[in-house]
Amino acid sequence: MNARGLTTSAIPYNDRTFELQFNFVNHRLELRIADGSDRAFPLEPKSVAAFYHELFAMLHAASIDAQINPKPQEVPNPIALDKDETHASYDPEYANRFCRILHSTEKVFQEFRARFIGKASPVHFFWGSFDLACTRFNGRRAPARKGVITSEAxxxxxxxxxxxPGGGDVKGPAFYAYMAPEPSGYGTKPSLPAGGSYLEAMHEFLLMYDDVRRAKSPSEHLWWSVRERYQSSFLILPVCLW
Known part of the structure; x- marks a missing residue:
């Protein structure tokens, strides 16, 4: 993330460096290049295929020969990006709202991360599932899992x-917390915040975004919800529950 939206961060390319930014303030897809030869095009209603071809035309014009797998990941019934004429919406107001939610959430997550002295991921955005997350590790290997993603994750x-943002059984945006592998009795831990629940099917604690948004102090309510609440023999240091 950055001040205007989502970014790939700096990408090395031969002897050059570039990044792509979804600017949800001015509603542009921006190509930033270290040599100053920036380019952009507007974010507006257009098919995924049209966006795909416009993006790669912009990269080609900047002499950047990038290649990706055009098959979407982590979505049901995927349509190849370069052939998707079905999805074609873009709402500037809600894109900006989405960006503001990420910004306010990131502030709390950054504080949560900063209080942990062990290994932790950056506060990062998953492009596949569109969630903002932070993960703490204790350094111990977990039992092997199957699957290209889960075996490494x-x-x-x-x-x-x-x-x-939600999906499936979760009807609306929500904050979540989980441990992997899940310790015995994890889902029965007490002291959930108002609106908090444990979703057995997902093995995750959930707190709906609207419950946080309506709180007297949303940031304090969220911070109380994610700070360390107990010591577990599963991890060397305190971990997040609620």
Whole structure:
């Protein structure tokens, strides 16, 4: 993330460096290049295929030969990006609201991360599932899992929290917390905040975003919800529950 939206961060390319930024303030997809030869095009209603071809035309014009797998990940019934004429919406107001939610959430997550002296991921955004997350590790290997994503993501014991726009059984945006592997009795821990619940099917604690938003002090309510509440023999240091 940055002040205007989402970014790939700096990407090395031969002897050059560039980044792509979704600017949700001015509503532009911006190509920033270290040599100053920046380019951009507007974010507006257009098909995914049209966006895909416009993006790669912009990269080609900047002499950047990038290649990606055009098959979307972590979505049901994926349509190749360069052929998707079905999805074509863009609402500037809600794109900006989404960005503001990420900014306010990131502030709390950064404080949460800063209080942990062990290994922790940056506060980062998952492009596949569109969640903002932070994960703590204790350094111990976890039982092996199957799957291209989960075998690497959960190769070591960890505790994660995040914000997610929702989907499936979760009808709306929510904050979540989980541990992997899940300790025995994890879902029965007491002292949930108002609006908090444990979703057995996902093995995650959830706190709906609207409950936080309506709190007297949303940031304090969220911070209380994610700070360390107990010591567990599962991790060397305190971990996030609620």
């Amino acid at each position: 959960y190769s070591h014991e960890c505790s994660s929290l995040g914000w997610w």
